[in-house]
Amino acid sequence: MTPQEAFEVDQRIWLLWLHSEDRAVNRLMAQGVIAMQRGALERAFERFDEIVKRAPGFAEGWNKRATVLYMMGRHRESVADVQHVLSLEPRHYGALSGLGMILV
Numbered sequence: 001m002t003p004q005e006a007f008e009v010d011q012r013i014w015l016l017w018l019h020s021e022d023r024a025v026n027r028l029m030a031q032g033v034i035a036m037q038r039g040a041l042e043r044a045f046e047r048f049d050e051i052v053k054r055a056p057g058f059a060e061g062w063n064k065r066a067t068v069l070y071m072m073g074r075h076r077e078s079v080a081d082v083q084h085v086l087s088l089e090p091r092h093y094g095a096l097s098g099l100g101m102i103l104v
Helices: 003-018 023-037 041-054 059-071 075-088 093-103
Strands: none
Touching: 003 059, 023 041, 023 059, 041 059, 059 075, 059 093, 075 093
8 A cells, every 4th residue: 555545545534433424413523623723622622522412422523522622631531532432433543542642
């Protein structure tokens, strides 16, 4: 596999992880990602928190909430969310990478 092919596979995996069958969840995800990119961490947390309440089996909602918790310095809560991600999707290498960053 070439580096370009690996990149394309990675992108397809992330697109799959980011997509929910629930349109409201997809809308909340988009809002949360934009808020996180803008540094509006509390707003991002609220969106991701709503996702995990609405769709507790949606691993990426937990992963995004773990990410924003990490960015807020709430590392213990972030670890708990990462562990939940991995219980739902053990191959979630983004969550594994995030866990490594938290534990370093």
